[in-house]
Amino acid sequence: MGRNRLPGVAGRIRDVDIALVRERSPIADVIGEHIQLRNAGGGNLKGLCPFHDEKSPSFNVTPERGMYFCFGCSEGGDVITFVEKIEHLSFGEAVERLAQRAGIQLQYEQGGYVPRRDHGERARLIEAHRVAAEFYAAKLMAPDAAVGRRFLSERGFERADAETFGVGYAPAEWEALTRHLLGRGFTAEELVKGGLAKDGRRGPIDRFRGRLIWPIRDATGDVIGFGARKLLDSDDGPKYLNTPDSPLYKKSQVLYGIDLAKREISKRAQAVIVEGYTDVMACHLAGVPTAVATCGTSFGEEHIKILRRFLLDQAEFRGEVIFTFDGDAAGQKAALRAFADEQKFVTQTYVAVQGDGLDPCDLRVKQGDAAVRDLIASREPLFQFAIRSTISRYDLRSNEGKIAALDAAAPIVAGIKDVGLRKRYAIDLDRWLGFMDERFVMQRIAEASGAQQGGRQRAPKAAPVDPSVRVERELLKLAVQRPALIGPRFDALDPQAFTAPDHVALHKVIVAAGGVAQAGAGGREWVDLLLEHAHEEGARALVTRFAVEAIQVDPHAEERYAADILTAAEAMPLDRAIAQVKSRIQRLNPVEQQQEYNKLFGELVALEQQRRVLRTRVAGG
DSSP: OGGGBOTTOSSEEOHHHHHHHHHTSOHHHHHHTTSOOEEEETTEEEEOOSSSOOSSOOEEEEGGGTEEEETTTOOEEOHHHHHHHHHTOOHHHHHHHHHHHHTOOOOEETTOOOOGGGSOHHHHHHHHHHHHHHHHHHHTTSGGGHHHHHHHHHTTOOHHHHHHHTOEEEOSSSSHHHHHHHHTTOOHHHHHHTTSEEEETTEEEESOOSEEEEEEEOTTSOEEEEEEEEOOTTOOSOSEEEOOOOSSOOGGGOEETHHHHHHHHHHHTEEEEESSHHHHHHHHHHTOTTEEEESSSOOOHHHHHHHHHHHTOBTTBOOEEEEEEESSHHHHHHHHHHHHHGGGOOSEEEEEEETTOOOHHHHHHHHOHHHHHHHHHTOEEHHHHHHHHHHTTSOTTSHHHHHHHHHHHHHHHHTOOOHHHHHHHHHHHHHHHTOOOHHHHHHHHHHHHHHHHTTOOOOOOOOOOOHHHHHHHHHHHHHHHOGGGTHHHHHTSOGGGOOSHHHHHHHHHHHHTTOGGGOTTOSHHHHHHHHHHOOSHHHHHHHHHHHHSOOOSOGGGHHHHHHHHHHHHHHHHHHHHHHHHHHHHHTSOTTTTHHHHHHHHHHHHHHHHHHHHHHHHHHTO
């Protein structure tokens, strides 16, 4: 029970408070703030794992027992474990985070309630950013922020819009925010570490000065950084300045607007990628609430991972990712960079290009909300855009130009994983180039495909699962999830029924917890009791896995299924004993070693009789 001690705190969180935090933190709601979960049947939910990159969902959540488990990377646990892992917190910090979410005031033994300022580094930095965001937002109404308010007004944003997105203003002073945060009890070291300030000659100074400020939030809504736009001619810094990488903020893993867009992204199965903060605002206000933007970096693989969790991007679920780019050469180049990562999505990926070079913000100012919606609606498949952009660089009036364009576009078509889609684009490419010779074009594409696949090795086949190990696994899964179905017969099992080392360990945990006779109807309390007795990490992981892994049988047939699995488990020690006796008999000479032979034969008859009794029980079930 030592994990409930907070670092640097004299007391420990009361066990009753930890239980209350678990009770009032529905696991599906907490995990649903980070990934999209869908019904997987049998009371389970499923989504794409946030802890490793995967193409199809293997991350399972079982609300009934308050557990999650990923069958791809074996991460698993309860709601507190999830917050620990996803937020990189200690156990105590995770409990505190969930307690705050649920409105629970924790009590600590040996010292009573501990104020939040004494808690872990991440919680302190999150709080500092929250206070900073409030400071900046309040300063937007100050007289010296008129230049910032004018900037917003010229781009079609009203005061209410600024409040919705938390837009603020950083005073053109050296230490305005620093003084405010130091006065609120934060340290200079914390301000520098969080990227809110930087070291000056006489101490910390504000990182952002005389700039319009956008708070950047993570998917749960916590402010983790800021984006700042230059307003003053005297500012010799870059046009946009962002929080540097910090314990909270990793620019390659941040999408501006994800906190506002995540539910609509899941609901509409669509994500719109724009290039700036004002573009996100314009899209949301114009009726495109799925818009997000990268923060000071190009769109990359980590951003894909974030979006895929909310799109539940898989073969059975065809969503849309729409990139918006200017129609100029730079915009085309950016779109082609995005194409390089396209196949990390399984969704349909599109490009929405505004031909006159207007970004969504400018388009909204000049042509209104409907024009922004029309831009997104006019999206073009990214494959099509990439192919047509590539061949547009060549002179298609000559055969030489056509061949060069074909050879440049062929690798793009060859790289399309969907065979049917690849064939359709091959036909389109033939038409766009004017060859009118599909066989010739497809041959060229096939040659490009062969060059791409050269040297790739076929993955080894998985080894088949031993049937007896499968029986052990199913029986232990029933013991964790449906203990009432297997009752006293499980508790009476010969321990030798279990042979896999991890199964042996879990059986010992169940015995130590009092056997399934102590489980009652099962549920969360039984799983918690097992975890309490699982002192080894491997056993804890297996309890978690078996609490979540589906029982592959019709719920109405579970009782018969449990009886059959129990009988199979009871028979396994008999089967092994029969095999051993038969092996010994085969090595004997029945004439020269008659006495020993007869003895073993008698044992064999008795064992096979026991086996027949079990078979009769199954047949009569």
